[in-house]
Structures are given as C-alpha cells and as structure tokens.
Amino acid sequence: MAEAAAFAIDIRVYYEDTDATGVVYHANYLRYFERARTEWLDSRGLGHREMAERHGVAFTLADLSIHFRRPARLDDRLAVTAAIAERTPVRVVFEQEITRDGRSLIQGQFTVACVKVADFRPCRLPEALSKEFR
Amino acid sequence: MAEAAAFAIDIRVYYEDTDATGVVYHANYLRYFERARTEWLDSRGLGHREMAERHGVAFTLADLSIHFRRPARLDDRLAVTAAIAERTPVRVVFEQEITRDGRSLIQGQFTVACVKVADFRPCRLPEALSKEFR
Amino acid sequence: MAEAAAFAIDIRVYYEDTDATGVVYHANYLRYFERARTEWLDSRGLGHREMAERHGVAFTLADLSIHFRRPARLDDRLAVTAAIAERTPVRVVFEQEITRDGRSLIQGQFTVACVKVADFRPCRLPEALSKEFR
Amino acid sequence: MAEAAAFAIDIRVYYEDTDATGVVYHANYLRYFERARTEWLDSRGLGHREMAERHGVAFTLADLSIHFRRPARLDDRLAVTAAIAERTPVRVVFEQEITRDGRSLIQGQFTVACVKVADFRPCRLPEALSKEFR
Numbered sequence: 359m360a361e362a363a364a365f366a367i368d369i370r371v372y373y374e375d376t377d378a379t380g381v382v383y384h385a386n387y388l389r390y391f392e393r394a395r396t397e398w399l400d401s402r403g404l405g406h407r408e409m410a411e412r413h414g415v416a417f418t419l420a421d422l423s424i425h426f427r428r429p430a431r432l433d434d435r436l437a438v439t440a441a442i443a444e445r446t447p448v449r450v451v452f453e454q455e456i457t458r459d460g461r462s463l464i465q466g467q468f469t470v471a472c473v474k475v476a477d478f479r480p481c482r483l484p485e486a487l488s489k490e491f492r
Numbered sequence: 493m494a495e496a497a498a499f500a501i502d503i504r505v506y507y508e509d510t511d512a513t514g515v516v517y518h519a520n521y522l523r524y525f526e527r528a529r530t531e532w533l534d535s536r537g538l539g540h541r542e543m544a545e546r547h548g549v550a551f552t553l554a555d556l557s558i559h560f561r562r563p564a565r566l567d568d569r570l571a572v573t574a575a576i577a578e579r580t581p582v583r584v585v586f587e588q589e590i591t592r593d594g595r596s597l598i599q600g601q602f603t604v605a606c607v608k609v610a611d612f613r614p615c616r617l618p619e620a621l622s623k624e625f626r
Numbered sequence: 627m628a629e630a631a632a633f634a635i636d637i638r639v640y641y642e643d644t645d646a647t648g649v650v651y652h653a654n655y656l657r658y659f660e661r662a663r664t665e666w667l668d669s670r671g672l673g674h675r676e677m678a679e680r681h682g683v684a685f686t687l688a689d690l691s692i693h694f695r696r697p698a699r700l701d702d703r704l705a706v707t708a709a710i711a712e713r714t715p716v717r718v719v720f721e722q723e724i725t726r727d728g729r730s731l732i733q734g735q736f737t738v739a740c741v742k743v744a745d746f747r748p749c750r751l752p753e754a755l756s757k758e759f760r
Numbered sequence: 761m762a763e764a765a766a767f768a769i770d771i772r773v774y775y776e777d778t779d780a781t782g783v784v785y786h787a788n789y790l791r792y793f794e795r796a797r798t799e800w801l802d803s804r805g806l807g808h809r810e811m812a813e814r815h816g817v818a819f820t821l822a823d824l825s826i827h828f829r830r831p832a833r834l835d836d837r838l839a840v841t842a843a844i845a846e847r848t849p850v851r852v853v854f855e856q857e858i859t860r861d862g863r864s865l866i867q868g869q870f871t872v873a874c875v876k877v878a879d880f881r882p883c884r885l886p887e888a889l890s891k892e893f894r
C-alpha cells in the first residue's frame with residue numbers, strides 16, 4: 359500500500375469553505391475528499407467521461423464515515439490523500455486523510471459502488487478497469 | 493408591479509451559508525435569489541420539469557448584478573422577493589431583494605434567457621408561457 | 627423514541643443541491659441533516675446563540691456516517707428527521723433519515739461533542755441543557 | 761494593464777461545482793472569481809490575515825456584475841484572471857474573466873470596499889497597501 363498511500367493533492371482553504379465558527383464547514387471536507395478521489399482515478403486513466411463513454415459505468419457513493427480530529431482554518435494548506443483499502447467485484451473502499459504539516463486532521467472512509475450509467479443499477483467492475491484498483 | 497412585488501419566500505440562515513467573517517458568504521445570496529425565482533415560476537405553473545417536458549425550453553442566466561448594502565448573519569430570518577421588471581420575446585428580467593425585518597440588505601437583478609433544452613440555443617418564449625410573465 | 631423520531635423538517639431540492647449526474651450531490655445531504663439538527667435544537671430552546679452566550683458552549687461534529695440507498699432529485703420534496711439515539715455526559719448521537727413519500731433514501735448518524743466556545747476544548751454538557759436531551 | 765491582466769489561476773471543474781443541467785451552477789463561478797482575487801492579493805502580500813492583523817482592515821464586496829456567455833462543464837480546465845480596473849481611496853474594482861482554451865466563458869466585475877475589521881465600517885485604504893493596487 360505504500361505507493362497508493364503516497365497519492366495526495368494539495369488544497370488551500372478559501373472563504374467559501376469556512377463557516378461562522380471560523381473553521382471549515384464540515385460538509386466541505388467531503389468536497390476535498392472527492393477531489394482527491396477524482397484525481398486518483400484520473401491518474402489511472404479512470405476519468406468520469408472515459409468510464410461513462412467507453413465502459414458505460416459510473417461510481418456512486420454507497421457509504422461513508424468521517425472522523426473529525428482537528429479543524430482546518432482559512433488559508434490553511436492541506437494535503438488530501440486517497441488509497442484503496444479494499445476491493446470486491448462491485449465495490450471499492452477508499453481510505454482518505456486530510457493533513458496539515460503532516461498532522462492528521464480528518465479521516466474518511468468511502469465505499470463506492472459500480473453502476474451502469476443507463477439505469478444506475480449496480481454492476482460488476484469491468485475487467486479492463488478492475489486491474490487499476492489493485 | 494404592486495402584486496408581483498408581493499411575492500416572497502422566507503429563508504433562515506444556517507451555518508452552511510456563512511463564512512469565517514461571521515456573515516453569509518456572498519455567493520450564497522445567489523442561491524437564495526434562485527430559490528425565490530424557482531418558487532415564483534412554480535406558483536405560475538412554470539416548474540423546471542413542465543417547461544422542459546411540455547415546452548422543450550429552459551431558462552438560463554445571461555446577466556446578473558448584485559448590490560450589497562448590509563450582510564445577513566447566522567440564524568437570521570430573511571425574506572427574498574421576486575418580481576418581473578422587464579420582458580422581451582427572448583428574455584425576462586427579475587428584480588429581487590433580500591430583506592430582514594423589512595430592511596433592505598441585498599438587491600439583485602437577474603436576466604434569464606429562454607433556450608431550447610435540446611441544444612441550449614436561445615429561442616423565443618413559447619406563446620403559452622409568455623402570458624405568465626405579464 | 628416514538629416522540630423524538632417524529633421530529634422532521636421539509637426540504638425542497640433546488641438546482642444548487644444537484645450535480646451533473648442529475649441527483650443531489652452527496653455532500654449536500656449533510657447540509658440537509660444539519661438543518662434538521664438545528665431546528666430540533668431550536669425547538670428545545672438550544673439555539674446556537676443561546677448556547678454560546680448563556681452557557682459558553684457549542685456543539686462540534688466528532689463523527690458521522692452515512693448510508694446512501696437511493697438518490698434525491700431536482701424538485702423532490704423530502705422529509706429530514708432528527709432524533710437522539712444515545713447520550714453521554716460529553717456527547718450526543720443523532721440518528722437521522724431522509725425520506726421521500728415515506729420511503730427511506732439516506733440514513734445518517736452524527737456524533738456531536740460539547741466544547742467550550744472560548745477554547746474549543748471538550749467539556750461536559752451543562753446541567754441545564756442535559757435534560758433537554760433525554 | 762498588460763502585466764496585471766496576465767494574472768490567472770487554473771481551476772478544474774469537479775462534480776461539486778456542477779448542477780443537474782450538466783454545467784457549472786451559476787453561483788459557483790463566484791467562488792472561482794474569489795479564489796483568483798485571493799491569490800492575486802496574496803501575490804502582493806495582501807493576504808486576509810496580514811491585512812486584518814497588521815492593518816486592521818478587510819475587503820468586503822459592495823457590488824458585482826456577471827455576464828454569462830458560455831457554460832463550463834465537468835472536468836473542464838479553466839483559467840480565471842484578476843486585474844484592477846479602477847481604484848479610489850476607499851474602493852477597488854476588479855475585472856475578471858473565466859476562459860477555457862483561451863475562449864471567454866464568463867466575465868465579472870467586482871467592487872470591493874475597504875472596511876475596519878473592528879466595526880465593518882468603510883474606511884480609506886491604508887497608505888502602505890494603496891501602492892499595491894497601482
């Protein structure tokens with residue numbers, strides 16, 4: 359997992375992300391986590407458009423859980439990681455973390471399910487994509 | 493205009509709407525204004541789905557301008573108005589205002605253009621809808 | 627729990643809530659859930675301002691988990707419930723659900739911790755508030 | 761203006777930015793524009809914190825107007841510019857543009873006013889900052 363765990367994107371906290379308590383609004387961390395998953399998928403040639411147009415599938419969130427340790431603040435520079443923790447023929451579990459200066463702020467686990475674009479029904483991950491998740 | 497100007501919806505300010513300065517984040521007022529336009533259209537039988545499915549048209553924003561006088565704060569109860577200021581065969585101009593206890597906070601003007609759902613090209617307002625904007 | 631479970635607010639899905647897949651963007655369900663918790667607290671006299679000004683405390687999210695069953699769509703009318711599932715001297719666990727026409731779409735569990743407004747350190751729920759969570 | 765006009769940041773469109781029409785939700789362009797203004801200010805040593813802590817001032821939006829020409833879509837790579845169009849002792853007007861592959865999508869004009877952090881009252885731009893806006 360060492361390699362996968364190394365994947366991370368940098369994010370800066372803007373006003374749009376904060377709320378009146380002075381820290382990042384909790385739902386906005388989910389946006390950060392999704393940006394990292396998107397970039398991770400892209401880095402493996404699994405962009406949204408390619409998956410839909412070439413394979414007829416998309417990913418949809420089935421479950422998520424978040425553990426909040428410390429808040430992020432305006433102007434913070436954050437790193438958001440993405441790594442695969444588990445894979446079944448129909449689901450992929452991402453383990454993700456938001457850190458600031460190497461210190462863990464928020465941890466998240468996201469289970470995404472493969473669905474057909476045509477009817478949003480669950481389906482098996484296409485063989486061609488499956489190997490990218492190993 | 494007296495009648496049209498009377499149309500308003502009530503909105504409460506939640507944490508999601510605020511930013512670290514303690515007041516509503518500026519882009520979020522646009523969400524408030526759009527909720528009021530949506531309810532105004534609905535009140536005249538011009539819901540998004542009906543317009544798309546029965547008439548093949550949709551509205552898209554062409555221009556907007558906002559004047560900020562006073563900020564709204566967490567837990568505020570606001571009124572957001574919607575009224576037609578002008579109408580041409582292809583465009584409708586809404587004048588809108590956000591008030592708190594009758595006091596004006598923000599004013600906005602939104603020009604929406606009629607487009608065909610199929611190709612997003614500008615088109616004339618269907619005759620059947622046109623009368624609703626008088 | 628019958629009484630508590632009955633607490634719900636109504637929400638309409640606007641364009642602002644949706645994404646390019648045509649359904650509600652996943653992070654936005656968290657905004658819906660928080661609106662319901664805010665209204666639940668308010669209905670018991672536990673508004674954000676009163677808690678901060680009279681008791682010097684605030685609630686902060688410690689953990690959350692969400693299970694997605696079915697998506698909500700543009701113009702949907704949803705009900706969002708809030709009920710207390712568990713309470714310790716320093717934490718409160720909310721069980722919440724989003725339904726459409728009585729059918730469950732999304733379930734969420736939110737653990738909120740009591741903190742002092744002054745330094746954001748965890749603290750016990752003030753005696754005066756504690757009884758409201760029974 | 762040639763130099764100033766050259767300032768731009770790159771932005772990628774994520775799901776969070778889009779709505780059910782398949783393009784970027786209009787209010788989200790304002791978030792893009794603000795990111796560019798923030799980075800422009802930062803590039804001149806005018807970060808939010810420095811301004812508040814060293815000079816006791818902040819910027820607040822007084823007026824904005826947006827002209828929408830073409831929509832941005834999921835996965836688009838955009839450039840967002842920021843340049844000063846006008847400056848008075850109490851206000852600064854930014855002209856901004858969002859482009860894709862050099863083609864103009866959205867134009868915006870934002871008037872920001874200088875206010876004292878202490879009471880949010882309008883004030884003159886501090887001498888030390890004033891020169892940065894030339």
